[in-house]
Amino acid sequence: MTERATTAICGYDADSISVRGHDLVGDLMGGRSFTEALLLQALGREPDERQRRLVDAVMVTIMEHGLVPSAIVTRLTHYGAPESFQGAIAAGLLGVGDRYAGTASMCGAHLEAIAHADDPGAKARETVETLRAQKRPVPGFGHPIHRDNDPRVARLIGLCEELGAEGRYLAAMRELEAALKAVTGKDLVTNISAALAAAMAEAGVPSGMMRGIVLTARCAGLVGHLFEEMNNPIAPALWEGAQEPVSYEP
Helix, strand or coil, rough: CCCCCCCEEEEECCCEEECEEHHHHHHHCCCCCCCHHHHHHHCCCCCCHHHHHHHHHHHHHCCCCCHHHHHHHHHHHHHHHCHHHHHHHHHHCCCCHHHHHHHHHHHHHHHHHHCCCCCCHHHHHHHHHHHHCCCCCCCCCCCCCCCCHHHHHHHHHHHHHHHCCHHHHHHHHHHHHHHHHHHCCCCCCCCCHHHHHHHHHHCCHHHHHHHHHHHHEEEEEEHHHHHHHHHCCCCHHHHHHCCCCCCCCC
8 A cells, every 4th residue: 555645734624724733713813924824834833033024024125126027027918918917927926037036045055055064164165166167156246236235235134133143144145255255356246135045044944945935025026016007007118118129130
């Protein structure tokens, strides 16, 4: 007989629904914030106040990015298929990748490796040198607009410190900053992806889950863009603007 597969996340019967051993109706509904429920459901343990506030701050930080490609795609998808609210949101989420909002998870993986290395400084330098040899950018550094200072970084890192984060991953981020400068000779601004990765790691979020936190926040942001689009549409202007600078050359 084949052993049955199991899940520890959710179960139900005719009269109750359980999530990670908690009664949904009697315990979680009205008893947990969305962020607390998110962390409990994904990680299987109750988050503390520090974790909740850090992940809350991360999601507020990354929720809105202006008219980046994901927001534009959501608006244009609704313009073409106004009956498909979920399709417009999904289209936008598919565009959250390594260029916009998605690099925190890659940076998080590097911070984990550096933080747990016997010699964090040497590991940081090895990371930078390996990425440069592969002609890949070091995730979390450089920004096309915030060239001298990303104003979100200091606030998020300051919040980690205010809440008494252990600091291992903040230290790893600084090791990576120092290694990048030593190897390249350049002062590349630390961008919000590095700070997001450090803050999430300090909150106990593994790097493999970090993009999921980012996507959850961006989904909320796209809902706002879509609702505005339904009431004050700009998609026709976006479509016209996309056609204007492009010429057909057979």
